[in-house]
Amino acid sequence: MKALRITADALTVISVLFVFSFGLQYLLAPAAVAPSMGFAHWPTGEAAEFLSVKGARDLGSAIVLLVLLVIRERRALGWALLATALIPIGDGSLILAHGGSAAMAFGVHYATAAGVIVIGLLQLKVAKGAKAVKDETAATA
Numbered sequence: 001m002k003a004l005r006i007t008a009d010a011l012t013v014i015s016v017l018f019v020f021s022f023g024l025q026y027l028l029a030p031a032a033v034a035p036s037m038g039f040a041h042w043p044t045g046e047a048a049e050f051l052s053v054k055g056a057r058d059l060g061s062a063i064v065l066l067v068l069l070v071i072r073e074r075r076a077l078g079w080a081l082l083a084t085a086l087i088p089i090g091d092g093s094l095i096l097a098h099g100g101s102a103a104m105a106f107g108v109h110y111a112t113a114a115g116v117i118v119i120g121l122l123q124l125k126v127a128k129g130a131k132a133v134k135d136e137t138a139a140t141a
Helices: 002-028 030-037 045-070 074-084 086-097 102-140
Strands: none
Touching: 002 030, 002 045, 002 074, 002 102, 030 045, 045 074, 074 086, 074 102, 086 102
């Protein structure tokens, strides 16, 4: 169980850092990073300011996940990871709906969602195992 916990935590930290870095990039240099998202066209001028919303969304999501990991609320973390998987699913779907790159939608966004779902399920499994150990310890005490 310890190896599973370490794996789940390491993958969670990596995913949090990944999302956090994208959030910072979208806040600090949105025009430079925006084309890597996969849309066919990006707004310019004042309309491009919406990219800061993506940056704030990514930073907020990463911080919520990190807080849940730090305070060891694994069950909540698992469910939060599953819920946040909807973000890359939405991004990939919007890219496809607007004629963007299918390779980016599937290879980046949907693949990211799949990874986040796996990590969420791992955290839920770790939480379930920890609860079983706690219950067993309480029963024998």
